[in-house]
Amino acid sequence: MTSMDLDGWTRVKDRLRAEVGDDVYASWFARMELDGSEGDTVKLSVPTRFLKSWIQSHYAERVLACWQAEQPNFSRIELTVRSAVIRTLPPRMKPVETPAPHREMREVKSNGGDLRNSVGPISAVHEALGGSPLDPRLTFETFVVGRSNTLAHAAAKQVAQAHRGDMVMFNPLYVHAGVGLGKTHLLQSLAWAGNAAAERKVLYLTAEKFMYGFVAALRAQTALAFKEALRTIDVLVIDDLQFLQGRSTQAEFCHTLNALIDAGRQVVIAADRPPSDLESLDERVRSRLAGGLVVEMGSLGEELRLEILKCRAAAARQHHPGFDVPLPVLEFIAKSVTHNGRDLEGALNRLLAHSKLTGQPVTLEMAEREVRDLIRPQEPKRVKIEDIQRVVARQYNVSRADLLSSRRTANVVRPRQVAMYLAKTLTLRSLPEIGRRFGGRDHTTVLHAVRKIENLVSTDSALAEEIELLKRQLQE
Numbered sequence: 001m002t003s004m005d006l007d008g009w010t011r012v013k014d015r016l017r018a019e020v021g022d023d024v025y026a027s028w029f030a031r032m033e034l035d036g037s038e039g040d041t042v043k044l045s046v047p048t049r050f051l052k053s054w055i056q057s058h059y060a061e062r063v064l065a066c067w068q069a070e071q072p073n074f075s076r077i078e079l080t081v082r083s084a085v086i087r088t089l090p091p092r093m094k095p096v097e098t099p100a101p102h103r104e105m106r107e108v109k110s111n112g113g114d115l116r117n118s119v120g121p122i123s124a125v126h127e128a129l130g131g132s133p134l135d136p137r138l139t140f141e142t143f144v145v146g147r148s149n150t151l152a153h154a155a156a157k158q159v160a161q162a163h164r165g166d167m168v169m170f171n172p173l174y175v176h177a178g179v180g181l182g183k184t185h186l187l188q189s190l191a192w193a194g195n196a197a198a199e200r201k202v203l204y205l206t207a208e209k210f211m212y213g214f215v216a217a218l219r220a221q222t223a224l225a226f227k228e229a230l231r232t233i234d235v236l237v238i239d240d241l242q243f244l245q246g247r248s249t250q251a252e253f254c255h256t257l258n259a260l261i262d263a264g265r266q267v268v269i270a271a272d273r274p275p276s277d278l279e280s281l282d283e284r285v286r287s288r289l290a291g292g293l294v295v296e297m298g299s300l301g302e303e304l305r306l307e308i309l310k311c312r313a314a315a316a317r318q319h320h321p322g323f324d325v326p327l328p329v330l331e332f333i334a335k336s337v338t339h340n341g342r343d344l345e346g347a348l349n350r351l352l353a354h355s356k357l358t359g360q361p362v363t364l365e366m367a368e369r370e371v372r373d374l375i376r377p378q379e380p381k382r383v384k385i386e387d388i389q390r391v392v393a394r395q396y397n398v399s400r401a402d403l404l405s406s407r408r409t410a411n412v413v414r415p416r417q418v419a420m421y422l423a424k425t426l427t428l429r430s431l432p433e434i435g436r437r438f439g440g441r442d443h444t445t446v447l448h449a450v451r452k453i454e455n456l457v458s459t460d461s462a463l464a465e466e467i468e469l470l471k472r473q474l475q476e
């Protein structure tokens, strides 16, 4: 490589930074290196395939233009992926001192049977970094695989079984599903299994822990040590990412994510929605999250529910020898409690409590009585904004275009407000997103509509009834 190349490279980087801004530069180009040149071709490399394809599809021309401004004889850029070997890691940090008792594995009370398998102690780093406690019941052994979670399970297993230094197959692994469909169970299984494999450090954190850990570290002026420690782990698992908030936390999350992924470390994320719907997250973070493997876990089918119940009941029997749940009862629960895994657990716990308190055997009749309120005729559907607009438009005899238009006549203003209100109450969409879907309105307009309808509903019983009806139509 010539010294001219190197000087040129420095200026190209400055140019690029000036053009795209510090943030974009730090996210995508900070780890780009010059490997040399050959004829009219500049050879550059980045640490991950993802970075390569992102830069190629979004910035290829710009990078070339920057080079040509320096050295007009270049007409091609060749971008390659450097080997994924861990080589950019900072020196290993000594684990932060923690008082002895905290070093021991946290005891998690288990009342569903002792299913603990042979798992090593959670490392000091896990503790020092504020890793969230792991529930010994949530392991791969107790995770039942069915159609809705096969892929997510296989991916998690793969990650858990990988060895340090292995080529990372998909990074990040991003799992999303609604409440109670097994995200936490899967992630904790991965953490247990990964930690049990020698030499590997798996850190399981809820997004909240990540925020508090970071904020606390900042307050204690040890942000640097915290970052360094974070970077000594092999697998970072973050649960409930939808709760990550705040600009500085996000920036830190983004840096951590980049640093870990580029160093060949594995990142695993769970959230209640796909990356594109994490509206409060920066676009760059979202695209990075979407750049790995994104897997959705569907709702638990009846068969899967039955298997989970059998597994649970067997576990409970180990602890409570008299607790015998006949198969027809399990089948009844599996058929009727359709909502999610938590309700299944709740149903069994009730049967257990009842049979302990009364000393009576579990029967179908008792089960029907005990779990009545957990039974929903049908699983609530995920309501779409388009459906809301369609149903409301039909109800009030206006067109969907009217709802999205800027017309302000009374006959469209009210239906529009009702539709926005329903969008807020029946979907997980944020106010700005709802505003966008209603003809590009501001979030304050949506908020105003929601408040307005809320107020009206409390005084106007006819409207309240109308809205109940609309809700029912949408959820059927």
Ligand code: ADP
Residues within 6 Å of the ligand: 138, 142, 143, 144, 145, 146, 149, 177, 178, 179, 180, 181, 182, 183, 184, 185, 186, 308, 340, 341, 342, 345
């Ligand atoms: P999420 O984090 O997605 O809200 P959880 O992982 O907390 O859901 O699951 C809720 C309950 O359902 C837990 O008790 C969990 O053990 C159980 N559960 C969900 N899916 C499965 C599964 N595939 N196998 C066994 N138990 C499951």
Ligand code: MG
Residues within 6 Å of the ligand: 183, 184, 185, 239, 240
């Ligand atoms: Mg969870």
